[in-house]
Amino acid sequence: MTTRRPLVGGLVAEGISFVGTRISMIAIPWFVLSTTGSATQTGLVAAAEITPLVVFKALGGPLLDRLGPRRVTLACDLTSSIVVAAIPLLHGLGLLSFPLLLVLVAVAGALRGPGDAGKAAMSPELARVAGWSLERVSGLAAAVERTSSMGGAALAGLLVASLGAANALYVDAASFLVSFAVFAVATAGLGRPVPPEPDAAPTSYGQELRQGWDFLRTEPVLIAICVMVAVTNLVDQAYSAVLAPVWAKESGAGVAVLGTLFAAMSGASVLGALAAARWGETLPRFRTYVVAFLVAGAPRYVVMALESPVWAVFAVTVLAGVASGFLNPILGAVIMERIPAHLLGRVTSLNTAICWSLMPLGGVLAGVAVAGLGLSPALLVAGAVYLVTTMAPTRVPSFRQMERAPVVDARTPSGA
Template sequence: MATRRAPLVGALVAEGMSFVGTRVSMIAIPWFVLSTTGSAAQTGLVAAAEIAPLVVLKALGGPLLDRVGPRRVTLTCDLLSSIVVAAIPLLHHLGLLSFPVLLVLVALAGALRGPGDAGKSAMSPEIARVGGWSLERVTGLASAVERTSSMAGAALAGLLVASIGAANALYVDAATFLVSFVVFAVATTGLGRPVPPEEGTDATSYATELRQGWDFLRTEPVLVAVCVMVAVTNLVDQAWSAVLAPVWAKDSGAGVAVLGTLFAVMSGASVLGALVAARWGETLPRFRTYVLAFLVAGAPRFVVMALDSPVWAVFVVIAVAGVASGFLNPILGAVILERIPAPLMGRVSSLNTAICWSLMPLGGILGGLAVAGLGLSPALLVAGAVYLVTTMAPARVPSFRAMDRPPAVPEAASAPDLSGSR
């Protein structure tokens, strides 16, 4: 069968625009709330209002992807998201944006992001198949695009908020949804259709289909191990980026400029790692690469900060950790996607992502409590130890070592996905 590269290129461009918009909103919305209300508590409430429905809809939207097709769900969510996000600055300028209305709009934006992101992810295997590329290469390229566009989006957000204001910056976020919608619609024509049910099977309810996805996920030890591991590491990473690293920058005298540069170095290094993984990842032994990458990308950055090391040493460790982290998403993405049969792709991939994101809202809270109760250095060491134990624990699952060999998948599974969007 002739290969088609346009779906992959279009999906990557749409992903890039999506992540740029996400970074803009991540900076513009909190700044908008702080500048209009002056309340840190209300800013935190807005953040919770977005993330909670996002996680819930990721978990519950899977059967919808399988029923109507991930492409249709993704395009619908992107189009509606552009309207919802644009409504925030529009209502503000009209004097109609009360805080409860803002909460509702932000919650709607989060709710749309859930199935929209999941729809893009559920199309990665099909996009890889029609392009004649391995899943490692596709997920590696997607990871590189995510990290690169996230860096660019953060820089753009700072410029926009400083030059045109936080409210007007949200119009740019809305525009990125529209661009993503158009590019994805054109590039993926003919793909992402619902998988027809097997002959002789009875129609099932939405709840039954949701339970089928959960039943499959919980009986796959590799998927369960990955879900739990990523959920905990996401929590610890959130604690590090939201609390532990900023407190280190303040207490050490490094300052916010060094902190920003540190994050940029790690992101840039991870782009390099993701590009290398996209090019050569399929030739590497997955299990050994997973172990080595997490040993380098995880605990060392916590330890080097806890030991009050010189700033140059912290930068070296962070750069090496960033390169190693770039290898992880391509490996884990391929391991997950090739284990899910096509008829269950939407349900299982959505549940998988929801579980992985489920603990993130607690990261900042637990990081703050750890620093307050233990002090910065002990909190960093505890976080590093949790990261080390969590990432190495799946290695004790016997079937986890079989990740080097793609499992036998039912014939119906030779289709659909591309990972996380906005």
């Protein structure tokens, strides 16, 4: 019997969470810029969040497989609401020093790592229960992410402009609580740990981590995706945490325009994600990947570097958004269809951790580049890195294996 209730509830919960995350993504960098005027310190805050996020994503995989992704996700969401709320509370009391802000942001990142990984690990089960393909579910998830990001970015601009960056974080804290409640109700009975085989020998936590890595390194397509996405995530982090906020400040556009710009890209990417959900099963994955990244990557950096008018920046950003909507559904389906069920938690966690591994450097490098080179040269360098990185896999034969693969037995790693 199929039912779409868990899938719908899971998507709603993710959408609420993304709204809050988008608010903090704009509010925290703007708060640091406004109070310190330092692009370098802004980059340090971004690194303080991303570093533990990546570490705990990598180390939390066996925990997902042992306890089940649902339990881990709910525990992380509930605790995150408390940690995020502490930032504006302490600021209001005059107790929030910069080192303490770094600590709180780091704890929030550490919780977000396994929490996000738990949601991702449940995607195949939600797709199975709903009776839908991974492409369709990944496309809908991407559409929800982009829609909520669009709303969250626009809301963030309004909240930061009217209430202040610190107070806007209360909304982020509330979003974790609401997401917790919706996810708990919608996914009841799902997300349980996969029982070990009857004759399987007991394994340690470290052995389970090694099993995930042993499987991942034998999959050339997954490794190629990991390396490529790791570099593009670094550049994207530099863009969202430092380059775009500094552009908004130096150009005089302001935080409201910055929020609207992020919202415009998210809204446009919804169209691409919905198109991918509808027709993604029929599209050639490799060709779609190449075209989408050519449009979604370097152009938006170049248009800012050339000090183009705001309308031109928005136009290029909208086109990039539409193209980017096709990427997550394709890459998500490629990843999930290659991982056996009993390794899902640890492999997806490692995969995501590698993809995010360079992100802590994004804000720091962007801050240093802006301080040393100036904004326009820093943007041009970022655009060039993006272009080279996304097109490099076209020269790697193994990457063309991203086209649809045969279904892998639930307990047999590919190549066995």
